[in-house]
Amino acid sequence: MTDTTTSSATLADVLTTAREAACLTQEDLAERSGVSVRAIRNLETGHTSRPRKQSLVLIAKALGLPPGEVGRLMRRPHTDSHREPPGPVPAELPAAPRHRLAGRTAQVDSLRAHLSATEPHDLGRPAVVVGPPGAGKTSLVLEAAHGVRGRFPDGQVYVDLHPDASAAPFTSDELVRRVLRSLGATPVADHPEEAGAQLRDALSRRRVLVVLDNADSEGQVRPLLVDGARSAVLVAARRELPALTGQLRLRIDALGEWDAFQVLEDLLGAARTRAERASALSVVRSCARLPLALHIAGLWLSARPHRSLRDLAERLEHEQDRLRFLHIGDLSLQASVAACFGTLPTPVRAALQRLRTVRGAFGVEDMVARVTPSRGLAADLLDELLDHQMIHVDQATGPGQARYRVHEAVRQYVAYCPTGSCRPRTAAGQVWLPRQAGGGRTAGGPRVLRRGLG
Numbered sequence: 405m406t407d408t409t410t411s412s413a414t415l416a417d418v419l420t421t422a423r424e425a426a427c428l429t430q431e432d433l434a435e436r437s438g439v440s441v442r443a444i445r446n447l448e449t450g451h452t453s454r455p456r457k458q459s460l461v462l463i464a465k466a467l468g469l470p471p472g473e474v475g476r477l478m479r480r481p482h483t484d485s486h487r488e489p490p491g492p493v494p495a496e497l498p499a500a501p502r503h504r505l506a507g508r509t510a511q512v513d514s515l516r517a518h519l520s521a522t523e524p525h526d527l528g529r530p531a532v533v534v535g536p537p538g539a540g541k542t543s544l545v546l547e548a549a550h551g552v553r554g555r556f557p558d559g560q561v562y563v564d565l566h567p568d569a570s571a572a573p574f575t576s577d578e579l580v581r582r583v584l585r586s587l588g589a590t591p592v593a594d595h596p597e598e599a600g601a602q603l604r605d606a607l608s609r610r611r612v613l614v615v616l617d618n619a620d621s622e623g624q625v626r627p628l629l630v631d632g633a634r635s636a637v638l639v640a641a642r643r644e645l646p647a648l649t650g651q652l653r654l655r656i657d658a659l660g661e662w663d664a665f666q667v668l669e670d671l672l673g674a675a676r677t678r679a680e681r682a683s684a685l686s687v688v689r690s691c692a693r694l695p696l697a698l699h700i701a702g703l704w705l706s707a708r709p710h711r712s713l714r715d716l717a718e719r720l721e722h723e724q725d726r727l728r729f730l731h732i733g734d735l736s737l738q739a740s741v742a743a744c745f746g747t748l749p750t751p752v753r754a755a756l757q758r759l760r761t762v763r764g765a766f767g768v769e770d771m772v773a774r775v776t777p778s779r780g781l782a783a784d785l786l787d788e789l790l791d792h793q794m795i796h797v798d799q800a801t802g803p804g805q806a807r808y809r810v811h812e813a814v815r816q817y818v819a820y821c822p823t824g825s826c827r828p829r830t831a832a833g834q835v836w837l838p839r840q841a842g843g844g845r846t847a848g849g850p851r852v853l854r855r856g857l858g
Contacts, residue, residue, distance in 0.1 A: 415455065420448045422467050437466035442631070492588035494559040497615065500550040501543045503699065504670055507663030508544055511654050515548035518652050519613065519636050520555055530625055530637040532645055535656035536793040536811040537740040540695035541640040542617055544656065549615050549638055556636070558610035561586045566618040566642075569743045576623045583614060583628070600627050607635040616640070620747050622647040642744050644791040657796065658693035661685075667695060671702030676713070683713035690720035692812035697730045697737045704732050724820045727813070741817040748792055755785045756794055756810070760818040765798040765807040 423433050430448070434441040439459050447455055447463075464473050505512065511533075518531050531548075533541045553560055561583055566573040574582070577596045580603050584592045587606050593599040607614075607628065612635040614628050619641045625648060628637045645651065659667070668684055669677040677684050691697035705716055719729050727738040745753065755775045762770065771782035786808060789795045794814050800806040810818075 416448050419444075419463065422469065423448075426467055428467075433463065433466055437462040439463055492559070492586075493557070494561050494586045494612075495553075496562040496586060497549055497553070497560050498546060498562060500546055503667075505540065505543060505547055505695075506666040506670065507659040508540070508547075508656070511544055511656060512548050512551070514652075514654065515545070515638065516551050519548065519552045519638065528629060528631055529650045529652055530629060530639055530648055531652040531654070532619075532625075532639045532641050532648065533654045533656060534641045534644055534793065536658075536694075536796070536814065537744045538692075538694035538696035538737050538813055539656050539658065541656065543695065544654075545615055545617070545638050545640045549613060552613065556611050556613040558612045558635075559587065560613045560615065562615045562617070564617045565624055566620070566743070566747070569739070569746055573618070573620065573747075574624060576627050579616075579624055580627050587612065603627060604630045611635060613638065618642055618743075619645070621645070642747060643793060646791075659695060659698075661688060661693065664688045664691070664693040664698055667698040668702050668705075671699070671706055672713075680713040683717040686717040687713060687720060690717070690723075690726055691730065694737070694813060696735070696740060697813070700730050700732050700735050700737060703735070707732070723816055727816055727820070737813055738817065738821070741813050742821075744793065745814070745817060748794070749788070752785060752788045752792065752794075756789060756814070757818050759810060760815070762810065763815070765809050767805075767807050 423430070426433075428436070430441050430444050433439075434444055437444075439462050443459060444463070447459075515531055515533070518529075533545055535541050549560065549562075563574065563579060563582055565579065577599070580596070580599050581592050584599065584603050584606065587603075587610070589602060589606060593602050604627075606612075607630045614635065614637050616625060616628075616637065616639045619625060619639050620643050622645045625637065625639055625645065628635075629648075639645070644653075658664075665677070665684060665688055668687065687701050688698065691701055701716060701720075705711060705713065720726050727741070730737040731739075745756075748756065755771070758775050759766070759770075762774075768779060768782050768786065771786060772779055775785060776782050786795070786806075790797070790808070793811070795808045795810050798807045798809045
């Protein structure tokens with residue numbers, strides 16, 4: 405080491421001094437040592453709290469340092485030991501799911517492994533969970549986030565980017581200011597560019613987990629991405645975010661039949677569920693194996709121990725009524741679909757409504773016949789519907805040969821709620837009511853009550 409290096413200097417100070425004394429840039433040192441420029445930069449800025457011994461050996465050799473110097477480098481204090489106290493430590497995560505996430509163990513493990521990474525370049529990659537309405541994206545990210553809270557001692561920030569379907573979603577500038585306030589920044593810069601820089605600086609100095617729910621654009625996520633940061637970003641997205649390069653992307657969909665059956669069994673108990681296995685399987689199919697729908701069905705039955713599974717199976721028998729029945733308290737499959745439907749661009753929404761009578765698989769030719777005579781526009785609309793999780797690929801035999809299906813809950817929404825309102829239908833002198841289990845139905849139609857005319 406040079407004579408100017410004191411025993412109290414940090415690892416970052418020592419490496420920077422040695423590199424400059426050798427008249428090397430970070431790029432030169434990377435080429436000589438085989439260690440990436442990013443890793444060298446993180447060491448010199450103190451962003452790597454646990455440097456790899458092998459990396460230090462390669463760097464020391466490239467700098468011509470004595471063989472025994474690596475041990476002393478490992479014992480050098482890091483920048484973290486001298487930083488100022490971080491200020492308020494937010495703990496904003498909503499409660500973790502109280503139920504087991506059947507069929508999602510592999511996804512939870514994958515997210516937790518990603519968020520537990522020790523290399524800064526891994527943490528700098530956002531983890532994005534995407535799937536159709538009702539697939540359980542929020543539950544999945546919260547389950548993963550709670551399992552790694554200890555890895556982020558400087559806090560956990562949670563932001564629902566679209567908490568109210570009647571209001572506009574958070575803009576990127578609003579999100580930046582919101583996260584800065586959670587991290588205790590005072591004051592928050594007025595200018596958006598300066599506030600963004602302020603946030604990047606805060607996230608680079610701390611180990612914070614930021615969870616974003618209901619994201620629908622890359623612009624909402626990008627301000628949180630910091631190269632070499634020790635903070636992490638976990639996102640539940642309503643649509644694909646392809647412009648976020650390097651992301652860990654997890655696509656989730658409906659559960660398999662056995663896992664869906666397990667959701668009901670966990671809520672109702674094995675004895676009750678298996679005693680009416682046929683009815684339980686009917687409920688599973690009516691819920692399209694969606695975790696949200698199954699959870700609502702299980703809670704409805706749990707609150708009514710005197711009712712049979714057959715009662716619920718019959719209530720859900722007619723698809724035009726299912727979205728209305730799959731509702732309990734503040735949980736609603738219809739509301740989940742409506743929130744996603746409401747964010748669609750107008751042309752995409754119109755295309756989806758024109759597909760409302762399509763029950764099976766369809767392709768570009770069907771789009772040409774039903775939506776637009778332009779094959780190019782038809783293909784583009786299919787891509788948009790796919791990105792927004794309204795449809796899924798049913799089969800693909802080759803380029804341009806894909807067949808698609810509308811997600812079942814989405815199909816029911818556009819088929820029976822074409823205006824997005826799902827208000828009870830009325831006719832002169834009548835009030836429409838959904839079909840109920842048991843008697844009281846009109847043949848082939850909904851129950852009808854006559855208004856008293858006096």
